[in-house]
Amino acid sequence: MSSSAIETDTSDLVCQLDNVQGIVDALSTVRWKRHQDAVVELSEHGIVLIVEETGCLQAKVYLQKELFIRYEYTAQGRPRFGLSLGLFVDCLNTFSVPGHSSSIEIQYPGPDMQLLIKSADSLDDCIYAEIRTRIPETISWDYNFEPAGSTPLSFTVKSAVLKEAIDDLEWPGSSIQIILKPVPPSVTFRGEGHGDLQIDLMYYANTDLLIAFHCDHEVSYRYKYKFLRATTSNVPSNVIKDNRGSKLTIGRGGMLKVQHLVSVARPSTSHQHIDSAGYQQPSRIAYIEFFVKPEEDEDTVND
Amino acid sequence: MKFKAVVTENGVSLLDRRFLPALEKMGKIYHLFLTRDHAFFLHNLITTADGIQSIAQFRKQALFDDYRISSQNEDRIAFAFDISLLLRAVRSSVSIISGEFGIANRLQVKLVKKLPPNSTQPMPFLTFETKGYKSAVIQDVPISKPLSRAQLLQLQAALDAAQDLPPTLVQVPDSNRLQNFVDRMKHVGDLLNVSISKYGDLHLQISTTLITLGAEFRKLLVVGDKGPSPNVRHFSKSLQCHLAKPDCAFYGIAPQGACLTVIFQFFIPGTRQTDKSISLHCRLPVLDPGSS
Numbered sequence: 372m373s374s375s376a377i378e379t380d381t382s383d384l385v386c387q388l389d390n391v392q393g394i395v396d397a398l399s400t401v402r403w404k405r406h407q408d409a410v411v412e413l414s415e416h417g418i419v420l421i422v423e424e425t426g427c428l429q430a431k432v433y434l435q436k437e438l439f440i441r442y443e444y445t446a447q448g449r450p451r452f453g454l455s456l457g458l459f460v461d462c463l464n465t466f467s468v469p470g471h472s473s474s475i476e477i478q479y480p481g482p483d484m485q486l487l488i489k490s491a492d493s494l495d496d497c498i499y500a501e502i503r504t505r506i507p508e509t510i511s512w513d514y515n516f517e518p519a520g521s522t523p524l525s526f527t528v529k530s531a532v533l534k535e536a537i538d539d540l541e542w543p544g545s546s547i548q549i550i551l552k553p554v555p556p557s558v559t560f561r562g563e564g565h566g567d568l569q570i571d572l573m574y575y576a577n578t579d580l581l582i583a584f585h586c587d588h589e590v591s592y593r594y595k596y597k598f599l600r601a602t603t604s605n606v607p608s609n610v611i612k613d614n615r616g617s618k619l620t621i622g623r624g625g626m627l628k629v630q631h632l633v634s635v636a637r638p639s640t641s642h643q644h645i646d647s648a649g650y651q652q653p654s655r656i657a658y659i660e661f662f663v664k665p666e667e668d669e670d671t672v673n674d
Numbered sequence: 675m676k677f678k679a680v681v682t683e684n685g686v687s688l689l690d691r692r693f694l695p696a697l698e699k700m701g702k703i704y705h706l707f708l709t710r711d712h713a714f715f716l717h718n719l720i721t722t723a724d725g726i727q728s729i730a731q732f733r734k735q736a737l738f739d740d741y742r743i744s745s746q747n748e749d750r751i752a753f754a755f756d757i758s759l760l761l762r763a764v765r766s767s768v769s770i771i772s773g774e775f776g777i778a779n780r781l782q783v784k785l786v787k788k789l790p791p792n793s794t795q796p797m798p799f800l801t802f803e804t805k806g807y808k809s810a811v812i813q814d815v816p817i818s819k820p821l822s823r824a825q826l827l828q829l830q831a832a833l834d835a836a837q838d839l840p841p842t843l844v845q846v847p848d849s850n851r852l853q854n855f856v857d858r859m860k861h862v863g864d865l866l867n868v869s870i871s872k873y874g875d876l877h878l879q880i881s882t883t884l885i886t887l888g889a890e891f892r893k894l895l896v897v898g899d900k901g902p903s904p905n906v907r908h909f910s911k912s913l914q915c916h917l918a919k920p921d922c923a924f925y926g927i928a929p930q931g932a933c934l935t936v937i938f939q940f941f942i943p944g945t946r947q948t949d950k951s952i953s954l955h956c957r958l959p960v961l962d963p964g965s966s
Contacts, residue, residue: 455884458862458884458885461858461861461862462862462885462887464858464861465855465858465859465862465887467858468851468854469854495891495892495893496847496889496890496891496892497889497890497892498855498887498888498889498890499886499887499888499889499890500885500886500887500888501885501886502884502885503883503884503885
């Protein structure tokens, strides 16, 4: 097999991972359409994958080096390459065996700048893949997220609740207004289109839904429904079932940041073996961030 | 031409839970070929050989009791039918048998000619009759006219030809895992290369301009030769046979790479001995390596 012939020391990165399904879940979360180009950036801290919809929506998946059981990074600078997200996810998915924690080794670059993946479970069976990479496209619009003021404008809501709320807003459609009010502390999602639908999350009324809330002045921005939906619609159902919090922050100019946490811990069948190492260590979480630009709208109340 | 038998409890469970669901995934129209000793479910054997062929063979005792067959073609009868209708009839008979009356209840199957409603022409049916305590439920599965002598000989010849074993066979270790792998591979590309080496390696690979994805299984049983590429869709269809819960699977490539043959074996329950009264195998056409 060609991939085994490559000298490890010529690679920028060789890393090994013991839970492929976790990575598949994390990457699937940002897969909002079938053909998507992604940019991958490697560093000593881990792997970041970036996808974007021209000028409106960007998503990043952070796979920190702590998620890997081996992470050997030797590059100078930060190598970047482009690849098809769909192909990458579908390919990784073939390495995942239900009910098993499958181990894989990822290596970059191969002799022809490919991304090389191979299974690391058994000597007699081997699954391998070589994915062609591209010279990355320049990220067209920099989604530098800056806080709106001295106090952050943010709230944390159970992922399942957020997804349900955004799903419900489908029928009014088109444009969704998000309003944060300090008195009474609440978050409102309002859709106006074919009809009106308003969803209020009151901080004190249901603390189990709205886990945290920070807001010192009222703000209101509108976002295109399809972009808002992209932030939750592809979160795999098992991640929704984990029901961690998703954090939403409104930054300068109304830029919305949505953060999800996806567990990359080994599947629960092997918990008895890793309990001593700490159940659900925080380091076994992949961080996912979406940035949504607000609609240019004259009736936005703020800034 | 007469055919009448009682489907045994074991036969019902083989058909209902294992074979018919697996066969249904591979094709729609099947021939049921009945001889003095065997019943065969055959798909795509005498039609133009494009697409998967599958052959499920049962010794009569594996399915039936009180098996009676007679015809002028050496007591052989064959006809075509829609497998999903047969599955529905068997399923509903099962619900009657198991629902109320216990095992003593008998499921009888026979070949009949009936006048369907709004028709003047009698039509052939395979009839399932479930006798209950106070009622009987009869289900008629429409079938084709029984095959003529010439067609029957053609089917027999095709069946004999399809029984030829490839010179090379490897035993696949975990066919569920392989099935799962191929199912997922389908998302990456359409054309699957399969090669089998005489050292007992099975190598599956999809290669497109953007990706190469493959799996190698080494140190499997057997001896062999390299074969060209069957279509992945067919390949994974044949693996739907896992619904039939086979106990082991063998892959082989026919001489001159004519087709990929997958043979499934079944153990006698509770043993590691092959149950010779049941067998299932599929033949997958090989795409011309130059095409597509």
